[in-house]
Amino acid sequence: MCVVCRSMKPRNELIRVTLCNGVTHINNGKQKYFGRSAYVCNSKECIETAIKKRSFNRAFRREIDHKTYEELTKFL
Template identity: 45%
Template structure:
């Protein structure tokens, strides 16, 4: 008998929908207050997830969801890097 694996679910900070972790982009803030995109999904630090969709990213930027998630002001360079990484 094979075991059914549980799929980890995460909530997108843009659209607030729960989706499988592998379908989302992870943004991380580490102890040095650096904010970057985590391609592996395993980097140390506080993580926030966002859909791989421009509309979700625009909602997150407009509502300042990343600012709230990390309790800090996010630079325009970080937002531009996110926009480049989204399909």
């Protein structure tokens, strides 16, 4: 489920962010991370909103490193 629009989507249409040992990682398919995950649609609107509203902070109930949000801009 997307943290922004809350719609259920197939995994290949979502960007997965995993909280692993207190650090958030954006899954790029090359490396596997284990931990709590939250997702955002791979769409301009949802990514922009997630960055603007810091939606992952709420999803993980903690402050997420701004680098994670910077990394998300690469998907725009």
